[in-house]
Amino acid sequence: MAARTTSRKTRARAPARGASPASRTTVEGTRVGAATRKHTINDIARLANVSKKTVSRVLNESPFVREATRARVSEIMQKVSYTPDPQARGLAFRRSFLIGLVYDNPNAQYIVNIQEGVLGAIRRSGYELVVHPCDRTSATFLAEVKSFINRQKLDGVILLPPISEDQALARALKEMNCSYIRVLAVPLDEPSNIVLAMDRDAARQVAEHLAKLGHNRIALITGPPGYRSAHERLSGFSDALGDHGLTLPAEYVVEGAYTFDSGFAGAEILLSRFPRPTAIFACNDEMAAGVYKAAYLKGLRVPSDLTVVGYDDSPLASRIWPSLTTVRLPIRDMGRIAAERLIAKIQRLEGPAPSASTVFPHLVVRDSSTRPPA
Amino acid sequence: MAARTTSRKTRARAPARGASPASRTTVEGTRVGAATRKHTINDIARLANVSKKTVSRVLNESPFVREATRARVSEIMQKVSYTPDPQARGLAFRRSFLIGLVYDNPNAQYIVNIQEGVLGAIRRSGYELVVHPCDRTSATFLAEVKSFINRQKLDGVILLPPISEDQALARALKEMNCSYIRVLAVPLDEPSNIVLAMDRDAARQVAEHLAKLGHNRIALITGPPGYRSAHERLSGFSDALGDHGLTLPAEYVVEGAYTFDSGFAGAEILLSRFPRPTAIFACNDEMAAGVYKAAYLKGLRVPSDLTVVGYDDSPLASRIWPSLTTVRLPIRDMGRIAAERLIAKIQRLEGPAPSASTVFPHLVVRDSSTRPPA
DNA sequence: CTGAAAGCGCTTACAG
């Protein structure tokens, strides 16, 4: 009963068909209340005394409009705060003006920061962002992402690690003719398709920091082997140690999984080695927090007995005690750059030489690193 | 030069006008490559030998279709994996099938969990989620949110705390006839418009936990006064202590800001009181982490010298050392429920008695709480 | 139960 009433109300709200167009057009434009109807391109055309096509031209910044005409039309659009209907534009353009953020990443802070960067970049672009977390371990992963893109006719997508490393996915997008930008630690694609974070370079900074402090028994907890970033951090770190005459013996390297528990387990192994390492570089902050726990349980103090360095500068890093020396990624910038490039691609405005967008993380020294115990 | 070429290519990709419709319809439906054109309602109609209106009816689950007809049409839609074009539907329905997530919340984990809950709920609903962080301290806040909703013709929005507590915003949405759901700690709106988290109840559990452990010098670091959740936690906690014959003296209450630093500062004050409290309830985990820091600096050990309890069960809670006793909110569920209710509202299927959706956080006891020192 | 016509608000293709 109640339901019927409501549904009838819904009907009633739809604008009457035969209403004279003129009757619903006022320059002020706002009839108060729910019934307010947005201005259309026809209203603007009538108000400006031009055809709707001309309005369309100024909307799309066509050069073939006389300056006076453009000014008049623009002014009226301003006055009634007209914005073209995205659905109608989308239908006519056969595009959605939607871009997707596709990810499978456990790091909430990373996601939110990327989102903010992206949203900042698309603010006045006419595009909107739809988010799409997914599960790359699912059997239907690829089909599912493709169906998402097709269903919404997305104009483009931004891919975050680790799924940004998936070559099959990138191939599929290319085949669908869907523009994309991959956020990566290694150049797995044409420069114009990626935003590159120089993890290798940052890992090098960590190595130099430890070397300068005088450590020579340095251990490493890596990321999971499936992640390119893990490999970059490992090899960048190892190479830089070598440059300083230091080695990274196999007993001082354990494989982690970017999780707290794996950091804890890894540290338990490393701290039972003899001689014990004086410094541990955990390839992310989660694992570094696990190292703290293992150290405390063994009665070791950070940093006087053990130096610990993390990676990410997550909120955790400055909240644990002692505060963690770590690497900060400009995540928000990465989101912004990815969005800017994506929109440029969609609009075919890449410019003549689409070079790689490279972004440099840097070391943030806090209280968890000091000289090795005497 | 390059740009011109590309732009011409874009043109070329648009389907030829005069192409015979039959020529582009195959039951398999997938011409490989970029030129693949999605099936339209006309294709399905032709294939099924019915009018497009009938296809539209089965699409919208109208009861006025013969079962045999419906089956045939459905089967064909399945076979060619037809999905209606969201832009076209949106234009004809005068709706966008988009729902917005509007928030101004520093807690990334909260946002991401809500998002996941929402996305899970709308998965097969035909709706898509667009996220919209905003700044409630901005002078143009209200206008900005309204313009976002109008521009995208959102069907509805989900409001997260603290902006969900903004009565002016809710009023504005009501005036715009925009459906909304507010995630709240207090019933500031009609039951059908809110998802209610019983913070008061959870704070009570914390008080009972501390009372049972035998604490009688219990201190509190509140949230910022602008937050309703802060008030609920405070009064729920205080009331429950009273029920156990305990008091919360003014010297044992300091105002926090839900930040690490404010937790640290608050704890420094509390730990300099005489007699010193044996337990501190920090109204979120961030502040609890700040309490840890203050305790360590004072040479106090958690929990043997000082019991600490937080709120949120953020990732931080299980990663700091010792692991933090805290309150877990079913955030993901809250997102799911909010989305389900919102869609029901949009579709006017609320049912006869739209009651409040209430969600109960619960205490998670870990290692930071124990009996008071002898 | 089913369909032909007109329309949603924008665009492209063509003609001037």
Place this chain on the structure above:
DNA sequence: CTGAAAGCGCTTACAG
């Protein structure tokens, strides 16, 4: 530089 016509893929309003 400007406009009238037709179309994007779907719906509503009406008629049978």
